[in-house]
Amino acid sequence: MPDPNIDEAIASTNPKTLLQELMRCRSITPREAGALDVVQAYLEPLGFECSRMVFEGDGSYPVDNLFATRGTRGRHLLFGGHTDVVPEGNPDDWTHDPFAAIEDGGQIWGRGAVDMKSGVAAFCAAAAALVKSKEADEGIISLAITNDEEADAINGTQKLLEWAVEKGHRFDFSVVGEPSSARVLGDSIKIGRRGSISGIVSIAGKQGHSAYPERANNPAPVLARLASILSDTKLDGGTGHFQPSNLEVTSIDIGNRAANVIPAMGTLSFNIRFNENWDGPSIRKWIDERIGQVSGNGFEIEWRQLGNVANCFISPMGDDVKTVCEAVKSVTGREPELATFGGTSDARFIARYCPVVECGLVGQTMHQVDERVETSQLLDLQKIYVQIMRRFFIKTGG
Numbered sequence: 485m486p487d488p489n490i491d492e493a494i495a496s497t498n499p500k501t502l503l504q505e506l507m508r509c510r511s512i513t514p515r516e517a518g519a520l521d522v523v524q525a526y527l528e529p530l531g532f533e534c535s536r537m538v539f540e541g542d543g544s545y546p547v548d549n550l551f552a553t554r555g556t557r558g559r560h561l562l563f564g565g566h567t568d569v570v571p572e573g574n575p576d577d578w579t580h581d582p583f584a585a586i587e588d589g590g591q592i593w594g595r596g597a598v599d600m601k602s603g604v605a606a607f608c609a610a611a612a613a614l615v616k617s618k619e620a621d622e623g624i625i626s627l628a629i630t631n632d633e634e635a636d637a638i639n640g641t642q643k644l645l646e647w648a649v650e651k652g653h654r655f656d657f658s659v660v661g662e663p664s665s666a667r668v669l670g671d672s673i674k675i676g677r678r679g680s681i682s683g684i685v686s687i688a689g690k691q692g693h694s695a696y697p698e699r700a701n702n703p704a705p706v707l708a709r710l711a712s713i714l715s716d717t718k719l720d721g722g723t724g725h726f727q728p729s730n731l732e733v734t735s736i737d738i739g740n741r742a743a744n745v746i747p748a749m750g751t752l753s754f755n756i757r758f759n760e761n762w763d764g765p766s767i768r769k770w771i772d773e774r775i776g777q778v779s780g781n782g783f784e785i786e787w788r789q790l791g792n793v794a795n796c797f798i799s800p801m802g803d804d805v806k807t808v809c810e811a812v813k814s815v816t817g818r819e820p821e822l823a824t825f826g827g828t829s830d831a832r833f834i835a836r837y838c839p840v841v842e843c844g845l846v847g848q849t850m851h852q853v854d855e856r857v858e859t860s861q862l863l864d865l866q867k868i869y870v871q872i873m874r875r876f877f878i879k880t881g882g
Contacts, residue, residue, distance in 0.1 A: 490870065493616040499602075499609035499866050500592070500859060502526055506601040507585035507594045511567050513635040516548040519567035519601075523629055526608050527552045530615045532627075537647060539639035547632040547639035551648055554611075558623035561876050562658040563869075564641060564834050565604045566633035569596040570851050577853045590859055597857040599850035603661020604629060606862060610869035622877035626653065633830050641830040645837060657804040658840040659872060660831045663847030664823070669861050670816030670868070672823040673808055674842035676725055676798035678757045680828045681767055682734075682788040685710065685775065691748035700746040707736055707750045710778045714754060717774060719762070725798050726759035726824050757827075764793035794828040797835040804876065808841050811871035815864055843868065 509519040540546035614620035632640030692700025719729035
């Protein structure tokens with residue numbers, strides 16, 4: 485190996501200070517609030533070429549993005565991440581100021597500690613360690629960091645990668661720093677995600693007095709029948725990597741406060757999490773067929789993600805996935821489960837260009853009041869990323 489003193493290099497690139505600096509930026513989607521400036525200032529002295537792009541349009545807000553790359557030869561490893569966070573809620577409910585990044589009791593407290601500024605800080609620090617040990621020269625390291633993962637995800641990673649590919653970048657493998665561990669660090673990595681699509685069905689009726697139902701057309705019973713059909717009809721039995729696809733009715737709204745008035749209209753909202761048996765068009769066809777089983781009223785359906793469906797993906801089980809598993813085990817002593825649980829992430833965009841896994845912290849406190857990360861877990865995550873990069877580059881010898 486080029487540097488026998490990698491432990492010394494890791495010890496001199498502690499990610500804690502970088503994490504705290506990132507967490508003190510109130511980067512609630514889509515406001516960047518200086519977080520990408522912090523990442524850029526950290527990476528440029530390490531030899532990374534940083535490009536900043538603001539994408540906008542397509543029915544969403546403008547978003548600041550960062551693409552950083554270092555190296556010109558060897559295999560190309562891409563890290564995907566985001567600096568935006570969800571709102572903190574009531575600050576008075578927190579043990580510590582949610583944007584103060586206070587270290588207390590062996591933990592760093594605040595919004596973004598888990599999801600996912602720790603992932604960004606740990607990977608940047610891991611890259612710094614490999615630069616110090618000279619091993620970063622054995623390949624190409626890039627980071628695609630957006631400030632639009634927690635909300636629309638329209639002007640973020642998707643467009644950032646389109647830009648990078650247009651510039652001639654080709655990626656061999658990617659690691660996304662989302663929380664992927666279930667109970668303890670390293671017990672699982674995510675090799676795929678279910679797809680997700682949401683819709684709202686509107687049913688027009690005719691308002692009238694409840695004492696004269698023959699003069700009206702009540703949409704409420706129709707909505708109830710549709711809700712029952714959608715909830716009770718099985719989509720599939722699952723696959724080798726994914727649990728059965730699932731539809732949840734999330735809301736039925738009539739908007740009627742009068743007990744003696746038949747409503748004029750109603751809506752039903754739903755969300756579907758689907759496995760690789762489905763895609764956007766087939767899911768929409770399935771819904772149309774279920775609606776067709778209910779007659780008597782006119783339906784309209786609004787697909788909330790029609791142009792940006794979060795499709796299901798699964799990464800091929802190649803040597804690079806094994807490399808990630810070996811790296812995790814070398815630090816934690818655990819053989820990670822190859823998982824697909826959870827919601828969606830920006831890994832779905834990266835999967836269009838190269839195999840991708842999610843490897844990160846335990847997600848127990850993400851999006852919660854008192855979100856926090858154990859400092860020791862942060863340091864171990866840096867070590868995991870170091871070991872991933874060393875194995876990824878050394879296997880080919882540059």
